Structure formats: structure tokens, C-alpha cells
Amino acid sequence: MRVRTRLEKLLRITTLGLPAVVVVVAAACGGETTPPPATPEPPPAATPAPAPEETAAPEAPPPEPTAKPEAEPPPPPKDAEERPPVLMSSEKELQSIFTTSPGAKLELGDDAGRAVFRIREGSLGSAHIITFKIDPKGKSTGVPIGKIYRMLVQIENSAETPTLETLDKPFEFSFPAGNKKDANLAIGELKVDDKGREKITWTIYAPEKIDDAMGVAHFKIKSIGNFYMHVTAKPPTEAPK
DSSP: OHHHHHHHHHHHHHHHSHHHHHHHHHHHTTOOOOOOOOOOOOOOOOOOOOOOOOOOOOOOOOOOOOOOOOOOOOOOOOOOOOOOOEEEEESSEEEEEEOSSSOEEEEEEETTEEEEEEEOTTOOSSOEEEEEEEOTTOOOSSSOEEEEEEEEEEOTTSOOOOOEEOSSSOEEEEEEOTTOSSOEEEEEEEEEOTTSOEEEEEEEEOOSEEETTTTEEEEEESEEOSEEEEEEOSOOSBOOO
């Protein structure tokens, strides 16, 4: 009975506690237990590569400044074209009202010889009455060459006889000079003093040119007024204008 009881116990121990016995035996024999294989850890999730940064395209360098061709200098200003002058002619006397524009060209005389008086456009600042005539009894300095002429400038509705200086181009005159090489222009300016006495001051102008073929002397002067005028052989006191 005891023997069976021990056998049963031993069998129960053997059946139920086998692993424990095996472990004890292995420990007693100095063996090492092999740990169960470790469960491999899953590989770390792949980190997505960062998107490449967009880099701004380098700015194109500014274009090199191109040298501009030097501007050509403007042409010299040309004189404004004048309107055709008023033409007047007479054998003995011309008189009219003249103003700034247009100009005028007065011819006095006949086929034997004509004096020409030209007023350029813009020379007068306002309207004036101008008389240009042949004066057989006019004053002279010495012996005149050719005829004696009378110039008179007046303000309308006034007894005043001013001397007018040109505002632009000189006044132009041409007189018959025959074959004289020393054909100068004598101008006697008539002034009346406070006591009514007349006084003439003479100025002699050299010609701008003499046309030998036509026998005409050309003059330019800066003013017109209460004048006696004639060609003379006396030496000039004034150079050409």
C-alpha cells in the first residue's frame, strides 16, 4: 500500500512537474538556459525625404547701358521770311501811313534815275506818316551830286516830327551816283528850337556798296526823321551800318 502510494506520487510529480524537474536538473548540471528568441522589432518607418527647397533663379544682370549717339547741334536759326513789301512809286513825291508789317519799298524818280527807300518788316514799332519826295529847293552841304531829297516822319494827328530808330534791320536807301567813285550820303537833320529857329546838323555816311555798272550807291542807316538827303563827294563822318 505504501509502495503504491509512493509510485503514484512519483508518477504525479513526473507527469505534472516535468518541466520544473528538467529546469532543476539543468541548473544542477551547470547548464545555461537559452532564452527564447527575441521578437525582432519592426524596422523604423522610413522618414520621407524632405522636399527639395525651391531656390530662386538668379536675377539676370541689368543690360549694359549703351552709349547714345551725341545729338547733332541744331542748325542756326534762320531769319523769318518777310512778307512781300508794299510797292509804291512816283516821279516826285510819296506819302503814306506805314507800320510794323508788312514792309515797304518806295521808288522815287524817273528813267533818268530813281532813288529807292526800303522799310524792312518789323523796323517800325507803330504807325507813322512818312513822306519821301524830291525837293529842288532843299538844303545841302556843299555841291550835291544829283537831286536833293526830303524825308519827313510824322505822328498822325500831331505836329510832332520824331526821329525813328529801327527796331530790327536798318533802313535801306539807294541813290543815283553816276560814275562817281566817292559817292557818300549827306543827311541834314532839321531841328527847331524853342524860339522856332531851324538848325540843321549834317552827317555823311559811307556807302555799303557802289554798283558801278548801274551807277547806284547803296546805304543803310539806323534812323529816319526830318531829313534833307543828297549824294556828296565829301568824306564820310560815319562808317557803313
